[in-house]
Amino acid sequence: MSPYVVVAAVVVVGLLLFVAAMGARLLLAPSAPTRAKLTTYESGVDPVGQDWAQTQIRYFVYAFLYVIFAVDAVYLFPWALVLRSADLGAASLVEIAVFIGVLLVGLVHAARRGLLRWL
Amino acid sequence: MIHLAGPYLLASVLAGLGAYGVLARRNAVLVLIGVELILNAATLLLVSVGASGGDRWAAGNVLTLFVITIAAAEVCVALAVVLAVYRLRGDIDLDRTRS
Amino acid sequence: MTGLDVAFAAVGLVAAASGLLAVTTRHVVHAALWLVVCLGSVAGCYLVLGAEFVALVQVLVYVGAVVVLVLFALMLTRAPIGPHAQIATSRLHRVLAAVLGAGVTAMLAAVLLPLAAPVSRRETDTTELASQLFGTWVWPFELLSLLLLVALVAALAVSRVAGRGAREAGRSAP
Amino acid sequence: MTALEALEVVLRSVAVLAAFLVLPLLVGQTEHKVMAHMQGRLGPMYAGGFHGWAQLVADGVKFVQKEDITPAAADKGVFRFAPAVALIPYLVAMAVIPLSPDVVAADAPASAVLVLAVTAVGILGTLMAGWASANKYSLLGAMRAAAQLLSYELPLVLSVASVCLAAGSLSLSGIAAAWSPWWLLWQLPGAVVFLVAAVAELQRPPFDMPVADSEIVFGAYTEYTGLRFAFFLLSEYAGIVVMSLLFAVLYLGGWQGPFSDQLGWVWTMLKGFVIAVVVIWLRVSWPRLREDQLQRLAWLVLVPLALAQLALTGVWVVASA
């Protein structure tokens, strides 16, 4: 039996936990909504405008960096399995070094152009 | 034992849905979502071929990894462009961008 | 029908249904969230097909990174709560797109389904995958790093230009 | 699948659920007490009698009875489902962490990657909560959380990859089996990177900008009340449990210790508990970082450090092979 059957069962159990807890809440918790209660919370004053606000683009730079590096890091895991094999060990070390070295150029580039600095 | 009709059918459905998404959406990010669906149809085919045996170089799985990598790079660049367009124009409506 | 077939049918149905919702919903962010469900269940399909590592990479990269990036982009480009009429094209356009999409599905199914046969599932061992990746496929693999580097530099450059453009636009505006 | 196998699956998943509901409470109570004494206080003393041991149970009972409010402007479906998305990834992670070679719910062959993948999904819960609340603070908090979790996922992945290299295995049980005390020194930079990244991943002080109460109320969870709010809290503490146990398995050898044949799971729990106390200790001791300091730390300190550790591990393994 595959261990992933248990993983799938755990996901189902998690969903069941959520549903059961919400059922318990439905039975136990009061419900008396008023208009004031349902307004958006803005520290006690009436909400101003919409929820959306222009956010700094800088967050996005980190997201790019992460996506690129995450797909790169993914290749490290298969590498771990062949590093000890006699015919591929040293060769794969060089291959990965080149692979990550090329990507590091990107990180250094971002750092040198000041994209990782805010102030 | 697994019958490959399931994976093949799912791959064609995903590709069709992706094509619809690409054609029927005006928001650039939503078009990207359609593209992702098409790419997933392709990787699903690769994996199911890999699962069927006779895959000497593990091509099904390795190529799937490569496609996922390329997709990530593609999404990065595409979203950067989308964001740039948004910054300059204030929306990402493809109809207006084209004109 | 074996157990694997049943399992595949279950995850596959979820994937198809969520894919359909992802391309038809009028809530922009919901589309991205349905895409998460779709990609996650495609990862489940990979698991059923015996490609464990690819399935995990699908979750890690696609669900964990790409979709977060998409959500990020949506939130940065004004993703209102509630249905959003402006994301869809005209009705005629949509009907045409649906016909085309159905055509793609029909064509692919017509080509692929005759090839389908029950096979004994071969689980891809991650070690085998790794030795092929670092042996046979090493040159495409190295090229990928260049591709990623180019993509990263391009993305950074584009967003930098955009940032400067917006700043200038903000300065010129009263 | 026979009925016996089905029963086994049910038992295993229920056991995971039980651990998921008990261990975070233990960590939470430890935090109450350790934090209080580190600040010269006593912490809760009443609920349950002896030193307030039932405080968190009482809190849970209270949370169930609180009114559940969905703001009128919110996206109702996403808002209501977000807590489950935040919670379930940690439940899955807990299922694959081995306490000893035998005590593990699902011994997946690539469990180290699986844990990383599911924790990456956890970001979605916060993003969903923040966006669906239709609140400025929530959206800002969600943005901060996503940026922070993205940035720190990478050092986490890299340091785990280094351990996988050292062990030559992707399974957590394989890694713990390959562990030797020499790793304490050899993998130390990676361990430090993992601990810092894990604390950041959990949005715990000093990395709690996404919920910085003095700046953005409570970040993505501002609009949440009652049981849904409690679920977010539970997922935070479940996250501490997962990350601590993971640290124990990856860097401290898990069940390795005297009498590991019989007491292996005790060792893992004990090591994990020590790490959890360290995580609490960090919270009490240090002030919050600024958002830009956080990102600089990730990209200019942790990532290079993790890559250096990776290089060291790779070269060492090849040289000693």
Next chain:
Amino acid sequence: MTEPTTPSTTPSTTPEPTKRSSGGAIPGILKGLATTARTLAKPSHTAEYPDVSPHLPPRSRGVIALLEENCTSCMLCARECPDWCIYIDSHKETIPATTPGGRDRQRNVLDRFAIDFSLCMYCGICIEVCPFDALHWSPEFEYSELDIRDLLHEKDRLGQWMPTVPPPPALDEHSAEPAEIAATNKPARPVRTPAARPTRVTPQPEAEA
């Protein structure tokens, strides 16, 4: 160590580290950890209030007690109160003359003296201004109510707190005698009997004139 509970304020990575005496990021980080660890090892400062009664400093301002006998209903306290939380009702009462032919006296009788502790801000001005020492600070503080309206306390309740008022602190060693004691210690004036005041009635016609 002067501040046992305050963690070190050196952030782990200051972008431009302003070189302080703590000497860089890592020592600062460790110092923060050491501080909290030391506090952990020490006994805590928490007073377990309902189980252990708190040690109140002298001159604690708990509640305002009323010594009803001293009150003359002069209304000074009510008028000085910044938030008008003192309510006083009184009426005049005539005391018949004690001596034959004597004049009837009048005095104020206190009907109601109430302090609304939901309004009171414990400034103590009423106590300061009372010329007859009718109001006192009592250290009693356990008088919370479930309903805010129940915090309006009438004179009998205010009087019940009087026994909890501590005696005034002892005077400094060489200080001057308090006025009351000086007054009592003064040699008594020669006692004048009513007989010694024969002209007692005579001014009356003058006054009427």
